[in-house]
Amino acid sequence: MKKIMILLLTLLMVFSFTGCNRNGDKPGEDEPIKIGLTDAFTGDRAGNGQYTKEGVDMFLEYINGKGGVLGREVVVVYEDDQGNETAAVNAYQKLILENEDLTAVVLNKYSSVVLAMEPYVADSKIPAICSGSNVKIEQSTNPYLYSTRRSDYGSGATMAAFIKQEGAKRVAILYSPDALGKGMSEIVIAKLQEAGIEVVSSQQFSEGEKQFANYVAKIKESNPDFIVCIGQTSETGLIVKAIYDAGLNHIKCIGNSAFAQATTIEQAGLEASEGWYSITAFAAGTEEEPTASWIRSYTEKYGHAPEMTSVTTYDALSMICYAIEKANSTDPEAVNAELKKILNFEGIAAVYSYNGNPMLANSEFVIQIQNGKAIVLTKVIG
Amino acid sequence: MVLQLFITGISMGMLYALMAMGLILIVKAVGVLNFAHGQLFMLGAYITWSLTNQLKLPLWAMIIAMIVCFCIVGLSFMFTVYWPLRNSPWKVTVVISTLGASIALKEAVRLIWSFIPLLSKPLIDKVIRIGDAVMNVQYIFIIIISGALMLFVYFLFEKTFIGKIMQATAQNRYAAELIGIPSVVAIAGTYMISMCMSGVGGWLAAPLFLVSQSLGTFAQKAFAGIVVGGFGSIKGAVVGCVLVGLIESFSILITDAYKDAVVFGVLILVLIIRPTGIFGEKIEEKA
Known part of the structure; x- marks a missing residue:
């Protein structure tokens, strides 16, 4: 009886590990492309997550409206990181373990939270684009980490x-x-x-x-x-x-x-x-296109103006889908290689290029609030 | 600058004291610390925001509607969070239940009113200047209304028959029922009054700090004030909360980033030197 139990447990373990093998099962060609996203959807920073989600919905409506990527629908899988470091680490691990066929991940804008997840991003070998701007993110040598921001x-x-x-x-x-x-x-x-x-x-x-x-x-x-x-x-x-x-x-x-x-x-x-x-990084009062049209569409859709996180998330997803198309694959390594080739990619908030460090944006605005509007004074590049 | 620190300290202290009153009422009625009190305070701010900005009620109608709403919330809270667990052999069960309620309330508010902090107009949108210091007129309303409500609670518990009934129920519900006190009515009344006090606090604080889910965090300071003043004492809670407000405000002279550490450091010190708090002994004698 004891031997049978040991045999059963051994078989169970073998099957469990097989199930955990990322490369074991290839997703079907007609299955949706999965992109993971962690942000605060509960807790004190839940507002940020809601703005992020609105940016995601805008993007999915746009991309799937024009037939998706590589002829496949794009879906975003959410995980709540509560905007704090401990919960974020758990959320990231849960996201990776429960979704074996993720192509890339979008992380939130809180640098300390991103830095807590950073080692797990390196371990999972899945490209992750955040919106953090801390110098430590800029100095990170993690080849899978990117940011839609210029550094602090x-x-x-x-x-x-x-x-x-x-x-x-x-x-x-x-x-x-x-x-x-x-x-x-x-x-x-x-x-x-x-x-x-x-x-x-x-x-x-x-x-x-x-x-x-x-x-x-x-x-x-x-x-x-x-x-x-x-x-x-x-x-x-x-x-x-x-x-x-x-x-x-x-x-x-x-x-x-x-x-x-x-x-x-x-x-x-x-x-x-x-x-x-x-x-x-994002000036809601800008007259520049395509940003101005995007802000108008967003405001019409949701009844309020976007926050920076709505736009940077939209841009992160745009870059990921661009990289998938260029790689003609949803394999994380192939997509990561294409992200490293990003050059003068025109997003909504900025123009993005990979310059050997995670910070993809190289422009910012100096704005002044005039009559309740953020008016662009100068655009700083470099 | 000292005057500014003093004004801010007193104003914040009175706000904490208003929260503390509601907490003490529940402690006196059922002997349980309500960890969802901060969220009831926040809920008060959201309810009054809706009555004013969505239903566009005039002030007098808003106040009546607000009290009715708060009584309903108080009763609902009691019958869902406290009543089903009242006979549990472990008193801590109700405390855990209030902790759960605090999370549920926070998320419910987010689902109903969304996530964007809301603007609430003050009763009078003005700032008064006293020398170099500034004081928002809303703080004067907080001090006056809080003071009046505190006096009301003090007289209710210390000088009225109803208050004695409530206290008797809190001390020994079984004995109170034996002498004909309808404990359910006494406890329900306390929950309604407690919610009204929290709700009014939320209404008064909202124009200063926005209507947001983080409004409930003020409860931590109210807890500290109650402990410093002497657990269960109404006078102690007021004095303790004002002290907490002043310590918090003046701590900026020593540290700007760690003023909460100073407040809770003082709390620990008080507990070491005088575990019963400032007015604790008197309560023991009375009990």
């Missing part, structure tokens, strides 16, 4: 150059406690100091902060002539409003991409956000 190093340098150009002498900085805030503020401070500009106040606000009056009081006390703010869309509206309420709206203010988003302007109000500058 570039954005920070652009921000510092703009502040210098505006003639600032005393700068106050307020930043979020995540990878974005810490990483980008370090670069901005270093670049400002290089340019001989004094950083009179540098504050990192608490996780989940909602009350910014005290931080702004500290900024006011440092008497700056330029204010730099770095944060996520969950807090940017409150920061802009707090600066306005404190009567500091006569001081020039600049923020990262979240400060250029429609939700920030709506939450802070038109008066409070008027005149703010932002360095952003």
